[in-house]
Amino acid sequence: MIAQSPIAGDSRILREATALAAAGHTLHVIGRDVPEGFEVGPGVTVESVSRSSGLRAGSGGLTVGHGHSGPKVLAKRFGRWLLLPEHRARTEKQWRVAAAPRVAAAGPVDVVHAHDFNTLELAAEYASRWSAALVYDSHELWFDRALPGRPTPLWRARGRRYERSLAARARVVFTVSDGIAARLRSRGLPDVRVVRNTFPRADDVPPAAAQPEGLLYAGRVGAGRDLSTVVAAARELAPFRTVLMGSVDPNYRLDLGPVETVPERSIDEVDATLREYGISLVTLTNTCENHRLALPNKLFHAVRAGVPVVAADLPELRAVVTEHNLGTLYEPGNPQSLTAAVRTLIEHYPTYTEGTRTAAKTLNWEQDAATLVAAYAELAN
Secondary structure (H helix, E strand, C coil), X not given: CEEEEEHHXXXXXXXXXXXXXXXXXXXEEEEECCCCCCCCECCEEEXXXXXXXXXXXXXCCCCCCCCCCCHHHHHHHHHHHHHXXXXXXXXXXXXHHHHHHHHHHHCCCCEEEEECHHHHHHHHHHHHHHCCEEEEEECCCHHHCCCCCCCCHHHHHHHHHHHHHHHCCCCEEEECCHHHHHHHHHCCCCCEXXXXXXXXXXXXXXXXXXXXXXXXXXXXXXXXXXXXHHHHHHHHHCCCEEEEECCECCCCCCCCCCCEECCCCCHHHHHHHHHHHEEEEECCCCCCHHHHCCCCHHHHHHHHHCCCEEEECCHHHHHHHXXXXXXXXXXXXXXXXXXXXXXXXXXXXXHHHHHHHHHCCCCCHHHHHHHHHHHHHHHCC
């Protein structure tokens, strides 16, 4: 497996590796930012290739207000906006160049599994060199994401064509939602299978509370998460609590107003935190096709915890939330809509809690892991 993401914090990669190892496969994962001594489990080895931080400045954080202003600051921001697409592409290419010798030393292997487009070219090269099966795992609709920096329509169009040409070599393509799968099939990829970002079923889910204590956003804190809408709605909902918990993207700034923060916790500890507050926020902006077709991890983490959601009314989220009665929906960017969705969920809290807990029987990693393992069994034929 090859990935440019920080392996220790990428629950999808860790779950996939563990499931395949349990099925009898031996895996070597090449990623980045792997802590010294980090282990996945029996049958899985991991190594790390560092990646430049480049234009990122400072440690990030949440602040009240909008920071400094003035001609020099504005000029610097404009320069970053202008150069960021080239910098991003250069950084990803540099990582592939640094990782190539590690990939070469790891082989030959039977399967090369590329996590996301930024590893696909490297994976395809070595799969061809070793006559190995290529697997493409598209965590996102890569060239339809909302990205910081200036618009890049030509880069996106060329990228989609190149992605299609490389992914066409793959024996199987995995992705995270039915919507993204349909889009990839429409681009000419025949064998696309959905392995959602679900979580293993919880062993012991305590009885649900009669009423929630607050809203919890548990995930990355940064642009594209519609958190300004969350803050505006929190002012209307107070004294009902609204809480953020997660790592903060560098240079992200947000006036929190009445929103509380709690320290980031491990994936396993999030269950208890979600149950403590009682409602999970699954928020995204309606700014790109990738968001419209996304099914974020936090949706399935809420299902595992048995906690209903207030989710952005985007096509793929709407389909899953309404089918399984997981909670209520709000219009992204509309604080009044979010406020109304929270109040509706509180009013019908036992109904949505029951729906969420029933959904755990089907929306779980045991189901999705079976799809992954079955596909790998076919690769051996």
